Structure formats: C-alpha cells, structure tokens
Amino acid sequence: MQWTKQNEQTVYENRWFRVNLADVALPDGRHLDHFLIRLRPVAVATVVNEANEVLLLWRHRFITDSWGWELAAGVVEDGEGIAEAAARELEEETGWRPGPLHHLMSVEPSNGLTDARHHIYWADEGEFIGHPVDDFESDRREWVPLKLVPDMVARGEVPAANMAAALLLLHHLRLGQDAVP
Numbered sequence: 001m002q003w004t005k006q007n008e009q010t011v012y013e014n015r016w017f018r019v020n021l022a023d024v025a026l027p028d029g030r031h032l033d034h035f036l037i038r039l040r041p042v043a044v045a046t047v048v049n050e051a052n053e054v055l056l057l058w059r060h061r062f063i064t065d066s067w068g069w070e071l072a073a074g075v076v077e078d079g080e081g082i083a084e085a086a087a088r089e090l091e092e093e094t095g096w097r098p099g100p101l102h103h104l105m106s107v108e109p110s111n112g113l114t115d116a117r118h119h120i121y122w123a124d125e126g127e128f129i130g131h132p133v134d135d136f137e138s139d140r141r142e143w144v145p146l147k148l149v150p151d152m153v154a155r156g157e158v159p160a161a162n163m164a165a166a167l168l169l170l171h172h173l174r175l176g177q178d179a180v181p
Contacts, residue, residue: 001027037114043085044073044118047098047126052146052174055094057138068159071166086121094141095132099125105169109162120166146171
C-alpha cells in the first residue's frame with residue numbers, strides 16, 4: 001500500500017530543520033494530516049586503529065536524558081561534501097584527523113517522521129592533532145575494542161540506532177569470523 005502526498009507546507013523553519021504538514025491520501029481514499037521534519041544530511045565518522053579499537057565519544061543527550069557511546073556526527077553545511085563534513089566533524093569533536101575515509105553505510109533513522117539521511121564513514125588510520133575544538137559535545141573520547149561492541153549494544157550503551165548499526169557493521173567487517181565466541 002502506497003501513501004500519496006497531496007501537498008506539503010512549512011509550519012516552522014530554522015537553519016537546522018523544517019517542520020512541515022502534509023496532506024496524505026491513503027489507499028482507501030481517506031486523507032490524514034501528517035507532520036514531518038525535513039533535515040540536512042548528517043555526516044558521521046570514526047577511526048578504527050590497528051588494534052581494532054574504535055574511536056568513540058561518551059556523551060549525554062538531554063532530550064532523552066541518557067548517556068551513551070556515539071560516533072562524531074553533524075550536519076552537512078551548504079556547499080560541503082558529505083565525506084568532507086564527516087572528516088570535519090571527527091576532527092572538531094575528537095581532535096583526530098582521519099586518513100582516507102571509507103563509506104560504511106547510509107541510513108534513515110526515523111523515516112516515518114523525518115527525511116534525515118545519516119552517512120557513516122570510517123578510516124583505518126588517523127592523526128591526533130590536539131584537543132578537540134568542540135570538546136563540549138562529549139564528556140570523553142576513548143578507543144574502545146571493537147570486540148566489546150555487541151555486548152555494549154545489548155546493554156543499551158549505544159542507544160542511537162544509527163550508531164549501533166554502524167558499530168555492529170564495523171565489528172563484522174573488521175573481526176568477521178574471529179568475532180564469533
């Protein structure tokens with residue numbers, strides 16, 4: 001069954017997002033009002049070192065009042081490439097400049113409400129260039145063994161679905177069959 005958008009109008013807008021109201025026609029002919037959030041693309045990045053440790057941020061999210069491990073992330077600015085934004089965010093939030101970035105995955109974390117696409121990258125090398133400019137974004141930054149990722153996700157220590165999916169895929173790609181107990 002396909003829902004069809006008849007029209008859409010902006011209810012609120014700022015530099016980060018727009019809240020729109022859409023008139024949606026259902027397959028049976030009924031209509032409903034549906035709010036949606038339009039967002040800029042989000043760029044995400046991390047580094048996995050030779051010891052198979054992944055660079056993570058431990059941070060608090062006030063919206064859900066929760067703590068958890070995350071990857072560096074932020075919106076893609078006007079005129080900026082997605083991979084370029086991912087590298088910038090990693091450097092600003094961790095103090096590490098990544099080597100060549102590899103695209104890991106693109107996901108839509110909440111496609112029933114928003115059009116946000118999160119583009120996740122990783123590098124297998126990086127250079128520490130100094131204290132992070134945006135150190136206010138996280139309580140700490142740590143190298144965490146990839147082998148711990150599945151248990152961390154299971155315990156709820158990686159609450160964001162996009163981050164959990166990316167870390168589990170990195171775990172699989174880097175450790176593969178070696179990760180099976």
